[in-house]
Amino acid sequence: MASTPVPAPTAPQAPQSAPRPALTERGRQKADRREAILTAAARLFAERGYAGVTIEDLGTAVGVSGPAVYRHFTGKSAVLAAILEGASRSLLDGGERVLAEAPDAATALRSLIRFHVAFALGEADVIAVQDRELEQLDPGVRHEVRSLQRQYVERWVDTLAELRPDRAEVELRFRAHAAFGLLNSTPHSARTPGRRPADGAVRGILEEMAWASLMS
Amino acid sequence: MASTPVPAPTAPQAPQSAPRPALTERGRQKADRREAILTAAARLFAERGYAGVTIEDLGTAVGVSGPAVYRHFTGKSAVLAAILEGASRSLLDGGERVLAEAPDAATALRSLIRFHVAFALGEADVIAVQDRELEQLDPGVRHEVRSLQRQYVERWVDTLAELRPDRAEVELRFRAHAAFGLLNSTPHSARTPGRRPADGAVRGILEEMAWASLMS
DNA sequence: ATTTTCGGTTAGTGTTCACTAACTCGATTC
DNA sequence: GAATCGAGTTAGTGAACACTAACCGAAAAT
Numbered sequence: 001m002a003s004t005p006v007p008a009p010t011a012p013q014a015p016q017s018a019p020r021p022a023l024t025e026r027g028r029q030k031a032d033r034r035e036a037i038l039t040a041a042a043r044l045f046a047e048r049g050y051a052g053v054t055i056e057d058l059g060t061a062v063g064v065s066g067p068a069v070y071r072h073f074t075g076k077s078a079v080l081a082a083i084l085e086g087a088s089r090s091l092l093d094g095g096e097r098v099l100a101e102a103p104d105a106a107t108a109l110r111s112l113i114r115f116h117v118a119f120a121l122g123e124a125d126v127i128a129v130q131d132r133e134l135e136q137l138d139p140g141v142r143h144e145v146r147s148l149q150r151q152y153v154e155r156w157v158d159t160l161a162e163l164r165p166d167r168a169e170v171e172l173r174f175r176a177h178a179a180f181g182l183l184n185s186t187p188h189s190a191r192t193p194g195r196r197p198a199d200g201a202v203r204g205i206l207e208e209m210a211w212a213s214l215m216s
Numbered sequence: 217m218a219s220t221p222v223p224a225p226t227a228p229q230a231p232q233s234a235p236r237p238a239l240t241e242r243g244r245q246k247a248d249r250r251e252a253i254l255t256a257a258a259r260l261f262a263e264r265g266y267a268g269v270t271i272e273d274l275g276t277a278v279g280v281s282g283p284a285v286y287r288h289f290t291g292k293s294a295v296l297a298a299i300l301e302g303a304s305r306s307l308l309d310g311g312e313r314v315l316a317e318a319p320d321a322a323t324a325l326r327s328l329i330r331f332h333v334a335f336a337l338g339e340a341d342v343i344a345v346q347d348r349e350l351e352q353l354d355p356g357v358r359h360e361v362r363s364l365q366r367q368y369v370e371r372w373v374d375t376l377a378e379l380r381p382d383r384a385e386v387e388l389r390f391r392a393h394a395a396f397g398l399l400n401s402t403p404h405s406a407r408t409p410g411r412r413p414a415d416g417a418v419r420g421i422l423e424e425m426a427w428a429s430l431m432s
Numbered sequence: 433a434t435t436t437t438c439g440g441t442t443a444g445t446g447t448t449c450a451c452t453a454a455c456t457c458g459a460t461t462c
Numbered sequence: 463g464a465a466t467c468g469a470g471t472t473a474g475t476g477a478a479c480a481c482t483a484a485c486c487g488a489a490a491a492t
Contacts, residue, residue, distance in 0.1 A: 024489080024490070025489070025490085026437090026438075026439080026488095026489060026490075029439090030438090030439075033439085047351065048351060049265060049266070049267060049348075049349075049351070049352070050265070050267075051265060051266075051267030051268060052267060052351075052352070054478085054479060054480080055479075055480060055481080056479080056480095064439085064440070064441090065440090065441080065442095066441090066442090067440090067441080067442090067480095067481075067482080068439070068440055068441080070480095070481075070482090071438075071439050071440075072439090075480075075481075076480070076481090131404070132265075132348050133265075135263065135264060135265070135268075136265070136268070168413070170411065170412065170413050171413050171417070171421060173411060174405060174411075174412055174413055174418065174421060175421065175425065177401055177404060177405045178398050178399075178401045178402075178405075178421075178422065178425055179398070179425075180401065181397045181398045181399075181400060181401025181404065182394050182395070182397045182398040182401075182429060183394075183397075184397060185393055185394045185396065185397025185398075186394075188347070188393060188397065189390060189393045189394075195386065195389060195390075196386065196389075196390055197384070197386050197387050197390055201387070202390065205387060205390060205391065205394075206394065208432050209391065209394055209395075209429035209430075209432055210429070211432070212428040212429050212431075212432030213398060213425035213426070213428050213429035213432075214425075215428075216424050216425055216427070216428030216429075240459085240460070241459070241460085242458095242459060242460075242467090242468075242469080245469090246468090246469075249469090270448085270449060270450080271449075271450060271451080272449080272450095280469085280470070280471090281470090281471080281472095282471090282472090283450095283451075283452080283470090283471080283472090284469070284470055284471080286450095286451075286452090287468075287469050287470075288469090291450075291451075292449095292450070292451090433492100434491100434492080435490100435491080435492075436489105436490080436491070436492090437488105437489085437490070437491085438487100438488095438489090438490095439486105439487100439488095439489100440485105440486080440487090440488100441484100441485080441486070441487100442483100442484090442485085442486105443482105443483085443484090443485105444481105444482080444483075444484100445480105445481085445482075445483095446479105446480095446481095446482105447478105447479090447480090447481105448477105448478090448479085448480100449476105449477090449478090449479105450475105450476095450477090450478100451474105451475085451476095451477105452473100452474080452475075452476105453472100453473085453474075453475095454471100454472090454473090454474100455470105455471080455472085455473105456469105456470080456471070456472105457468100457469100457470090457471100458467105458468100458469095458470100459466105459467085459468090459469100460465105460466080460467070460468095461464105461465080461466070461467085462463100462464085462465075462466090
């Protein structure tokens with residue numbers, strides 16, 4: 001299983017509302033800081049939970065203090081929203097990119113699994129947050145994120161349906177969710193370091209387990 | 217796969233410190249209320265997260281209000297501690313009971329899976345909390361819970377090692393964790409109701425997926 | 433060179449919330 | 463039957479924290 005190349009997980013990008021890309025010095029520094037806040041926030045939210053992190057923590061983590069964060073986000077929940085929207089958009093985009101290149105359903109499923117494993121290993125913090133803190137979102141954003149997640153799941157379900165037309169869609173959807181649970185377990189094991197196979201091996205094992213569980 | 221009977225998940229029980237079981241009226245009512253608080257707390261913590269639930273919420277959920285909870289627990293974190301200690305103890309006890317009766321490793325693994333599926337489906341709230349809120353515990357209790365969880369995992373690893381002596385222990389441990397991720401995904405799907413196979417089917421599918429992923 | 437913009441600062445402000453104090457009243461004990 | 467106990471109540475109290483106000487100074491625009 002060293003065939004189809006998998007696109008690297010895209011960095012979460014500002015959803016819309018880039019009022020001025022601004023090639024100016026300040027504009028670039030601002031974008032960098034925003035990105036730094038998002039990365040630090042993902043790590044902190046993953047470690048201590050959304051409610052366990054203060055705005056002050058967020059600022060301190062990137063070397064500014066407290067209310068400076070409000071120059072980049074309208075509030076604490078907007079930081080969470082940006083993380084989760086970015087994650088679900090990256091997953092959906094990546095999934096679609098992967099499917100567009102797959103010649104048949106079996107390859108498609110293999111590629112989806114490879115892509116998702118790469119994402120879960122590369123963005124463990126984001127995955128952990130996405131799993132845990134969906135409920136903390138404002139209703140509007142929550143609906144948006146749920147919609148993106150649903151679309152991503154449907155790509156898996158469609159692919160599985162080609163491979164196992166004998167099975168009901170509702171079963172395939174349930175199996176896809178269970179497989180996500182399996183693949184997204186890496187942040188958990190990552191929090192218990194040391195007791196884990198080498199990084200290269202982890203990829204292969206997860207891919208094997210996911211395939212076996214889905215097709216069993 | 218309708219053979220070995222699986223013991224029902226034990227209700228989480230008071231860890232130690234039962235200063236007086238007290239067959240008196242008041243004693244029984246107090247125990248009932250304590251139990252009611254734990255059940256309600258598990259549901260609320262699962263829904264809104266530990267930090268998203270107030271002591272007032274806990275009281276209201278069982279028909280008393282606010283500070284009455286302190287008659288049963290020394291504080292909010294003690295409620296979480298009781299839930300997580302109960303859960304990890306139930307899992308370990310159940311796992312050991314199941315292993316004691318298994319004639320061979322293959323049956324043992326099948327029984328472990330059946331037991332864990334039953335627990336995850338029956339105590340979805342507790343499972344969700346155990347997955348998400350471990351970090352919120354006071355260090356002492358956290359260490360205790362981690363130790364119990366570790367012992368439970370080791371039962372799985374030992375069983376797997378008999379079936380797959382060719383594989384390194386560290387891989388088997390990683391696989392066990394991934395399988396837990398798969399099995400513990402049910403609270404997630406449970407939060408998205410309707411879109412899920414009938415309860416009877418869910419059991420079988422999860423058991424099949426877990427077995428396939430572990431033995432692949 | 434002057435004005436404007438804006439990402440940063442420190443110092444509040446109002447609210448939420450865990451926990452405590454003081455008391456009440458029925459069940460338990462003597 | 464009187465004394466005690468203890469699970470409940472309501473009314474604080476203090477701390478943490480999201481967010482705002484007012485100001486500052488350098489980069490950007492004119």
